[in-house]
Amino acid sequence: MMTLKKILCFAAFLSYCLPSLAQLGRASVVGFVHNQQNEPLTAVSVRFPELGKSTQTDDNGRFEFSNLPTGIFTVFISQIGTDSLKTRIEVKEQNHPFYFKLNSGITLLDQVSVFGYTANQEANRQAYHITALDAKKFQNTTLDIARVLDKVPGARLRESGGMGSDFDFSINGFSGKRIRFFLDGVPMDDFGSAFQINNIPINFVDRIEVYKGVVPVWLGSDALGGAVNLISDRNMKNYLDVSYAYGSFNTHRSNINGAFTSKDGFHVRINAFQNYSDNDYKVETDVADLSTGKLNKVQTVRRFHDQYHNETGILQVGVVNKKWADEFLAGITLGQYYKEMQTGALINAVYGAWHLRGNVAMPTLKYRKKDLFIKGLDVTLNANYNLGREQSVDTVHARYNWLGESRPMTGKGGELTYFHNIYRNNKASGAATATYRLGDRHFFAVNNVLNLFNRKGYDAVLPGSETNQIPRKADKNIVGLSYQYKGSEKWNATVFGKYLSQRAHTTVFVINPANPLDTIVKDGRLNRDKFGYGFASTYFIQPKTQVKLSYEKTTRLPEAEDLFGDMMNRIGNWDLKPERSDNINLGINHAISFAEHRVSAGVTGVYSYVKDYNYDVFDGYTNRLMADNVLKVSNLGLESEIRYSYGSLLSAGASATYQNLRDRERYRQDLGPDIQILSTTYGERIPNIPYFFGNADASLYLDNLLQQSDKFSISYNLLYVHSFYQFWATEGAAETRRTIPTQLAHDVNLVYSLAGGRYNIGLDVKNLTDRKLYDNFSLQKPGRSFNLKLRYFINQ
Known part of the structure; x- marks a missing residue:
């Protein structure tokens, strides 16, 4: 540890x-x-x-x-x-x-x-619909990467609780595995639970690029809604960044980043971070009387079984700036986590002993070289293999209520069912990217990403269980090719194509239609080959006015967790079909400057038509979620942002997003192909997805406030999310429909830096007005919290 x-x-x-x-x-x-x-x-x-x-x-x-x-x-x-x-x-x-x-x-x-142009400005000038963020301005706060992403126009972070809770990140209405995450262009799918965006400190990265809709080929994925690329600072050769934060609910965060580069090119880079929280914030819920089984009226209680901690360390050693390699690094990522499960998918399911734990042990290899063999040919290679192990433990024969009281059970059985699953999601990934510049106008790129998944495990309390001994394998291979023509500084266009393949194998248990009490065992195998293509183009009407247009026909293949479940709050669906989508983005950005004033604004329209759309349904029998298909879904959305700055003194902005996901399957599909009865959900909004939300922020910066080379800043952020239904609007009476209420959250950050940024103090107040906030039905988020961060940074 x-x-x-x-x-x-x-x-x-x-x-x-x-x-x-x-x-x-x-x-x-x-x-x-x-x-x-x-x-x-x-x-x-x-x-x-x-x-x-x-x-x-x-x-x-x-x-x-x-x-x-x-x-x-x-x-x-x-x-x-x-x-x-x-x-x-x-x-x-x-x-x-x-x-x-x-x-x-x-x-x-x-x-x-x-x-x-700066790196962020160059990224934003791409033909793709992209928002590039400077992570450095958040590095003196206690925000993790996920909370920074929640500030991006069109993006929405949904959490089921406090630190370490389940989260769902969406871009323009598309969420889950439709959104891919990358670290320096390397897919993060295989990094394990101890290394996710909701526990990685913002100090870990230098910049963040959020691609919305169409994703460039060089990222190499089957993303359907967008991608997030976390970019570390390769320019800092010798530095040390140390921070510690303490906050409400007994929350501790510590972080160390450092690198050393010798004159002959030997390079060592180390990243380590730790998170801990009791998550013992107050919630309002019904409380069961364990002696009678009756529910008492709503009470304010404190979460009592929600502790979370994780520790992760990353070491990379190698050489840089050699004739044969700009960067060649071998590394190892080691980490572990522990997570207590307080609730299931709804707050009325309360647990007092069920918990998860796991670790990651992942060797990595990186190689990067510009102008390899010939001028203009750049090559990047990455490989990793996760040897980590996960455990889900539900072995206590008891029932708990929200007061922390328990009552023993008779016979065998846990809180959820009865299991101690110990399993390895052995994941391997290899990625290769080559780009070639032919003169100043022609650019070619080819990318190949291979992902392998093989779950092996057993149940310690039911060692003979067939369920844990069946094979669960899934391999995915994606090849992409693109060509860009740069007509001038005013316009450029890119065309691309993708080949996607998936092979999966498991044992399938099917109910015998002739005898519902009998189960048929089948050998399940999937072999899928799909193709996709698209284009992206941009034109500068004026130096400060840019128009973007992009289109993609793509397929998202089901993830291993969709097919096999995640051994926690999700059960598998072997019959889940791939999603197929046509995506179009059209946007315009404009900026004006006068004296010390600068104003920028942008508007983007989004349209998608998805066949076999995947969405989560609640399984009341297991109190878990399962991915299922809606045959046809459309999404027509609009995203807008405006920003203003006055010199280096003031910065303010606001953004709003509207997304309209609707069911477009006219007839019911459960009655057979010859029966056409209009579906009651045809034309209805897809449930459990926020459709209108926005952010507003303002920051004031004061230099040399108390002494030379010091800085003081105060920032305010407002989050608004309109209410939405958990289930279809046509189900039940309006007054009884389950509704996720409107959110209005206020956050404040204060930062004071001394000695040119060497010493830093940050104070964050989240949910300033202590409102009841919900991202998911009945799962209340933390109330008002205070967090103090101390940071030391030195860079050569």
Whole structure:
């Protein structure tokens, strides 16, 4: 177990490995680049060649360097394709901001007349419908990656409780495994429960790219609704980032990230994080009297069996910047988690002993090289194999109520059924991507991703159970090919195609139609081959006005958890069909700047038509969920966002999303092909999916508030989600329909940074007004909570 003490000892060891860092960071430099009209110039390159430091100006024309030694140094201001411009500045422990006033088209010592784009700006200029986030601005908060993603227009995070609870992330109405997650382009499907977006600290990544709808081929997936690519900072060769946070419900978070790179290219990178919470927040629910079995009126009680903790460490060792490899790293990911199960899919099912635990042991291999063999050919290879083990334990012969009281049961039986499942979801993944640039206009890409799944396990209390001995194997292979033509700086277009295949094997138990009490055992095998294709194009009507259009015909193959269940809250459905979809995105973005003011706005329309749409249905017998098919579903949605900033002082914005998923199967399918009776759900909204929601935020930034090189910021975020039904609107009377109520959540973040960002203190208040919040029916989320974070960061 990676305890906090071990983590801190490891931090000391890492600091010892980076002795040169101790002498750095005595000063910071902040500057602004404007034109003669006092308009900020975006993405201008600013570089200290003697120090090996570089950056670019942001949308406000601002640039910043931290942890610089004092002295007089040369600063270069330039862009590719133009002569470099340079000047000398003095870096002191206390610096006033540097201002560069530029003349367009005139080459002067302190002036710039050319432009470039930051990584986020370059990503947002793609033809794909994408939102790129700068994760660095959240790294002094206690937010995890999932909560940061909840701020993205069109995206929605749904959680069943507090830390470590089940979560569902959606983009424009599509959720679950339709949305794929990647780490530096590597699929995260095989990373295990100890390494998921709702427990990974935001300090783990530098940028986040959220693709909505059509997904580029180089990510290599059968995503139907979108993809999220988490991008680490490869430019930081020597750094140390340590943080610890404590909050309500006895919540602890600690994090260590560090890297060391020698002059000859030897590279070590380490990431470690830990999360713990009792999750003992208050909820309102009926309480059962165990002696009589009757339900008493609604009471306020505290969750008593919801503890969660996980510990994960990642080590990568190898070489960088070699002739034969830009990056070659071998690594290992080790982690474990423990999770108590307080409820099932509804709050009226309360447990007091059922729990889960598991671990991950995953060796990894990475190789990356630009201009391999010939100029313009870039190759990336990734491989991993998860040897982790999972356990689900339900062996206590008792019943619990919400007061924590228990009553022994007679005979055998657990709280849910009776099991101690011990199993390995052995997962292997290999990905290869090659891109080729032919001149300045032609770009080719090919990608292949292979995923292997093999579940092996047994039941410790029922060792002879046939259910745990049957094979559960599923392999998936996806090949993609794309071609991009860049007509000019104003427009480009990409066409692509995909080949998807799936092979799966298990034993299927089928009820004998001639005798419902008899079961027929069959050998179940799946062999599927599908094709997909699409295009994405963009055109800049003006330099600040961009139009995007993309289309994709795609197939999403069922996941192993859909076919076999997850051994927890989901049962399998071997008859589940692949989803087939036509997706179209059309959007326009525009930005204007005047003086210190900048305004940007964007609107995107989304249309999808899905056949054999997968959605979760509640199984009342097992109190679990199961994926099922609705034959035809359409989605017509609209997503919009507007943002305003004033210099480096103020930033504010708002976004809204409307999505209209409807059942388009006109006739009932359970009566046979020759009987046509209109379905009662035809034209109805797909249940249990939010259809209108939005965010609003505002941030105030104050530099040099108490002393030079310090920063203070206060941020506010508002989340609104309109109410929606859990089941079909046609089922039951309006007054008795199960409804997930409207959410209105307020969060506040305060951050104070000293010594140019070396020392940081963050305070987060979540659910400021202590409202009752629900993402799912009856499953109440935590009330108001306070979290304090201390962070130390140093970078060479």
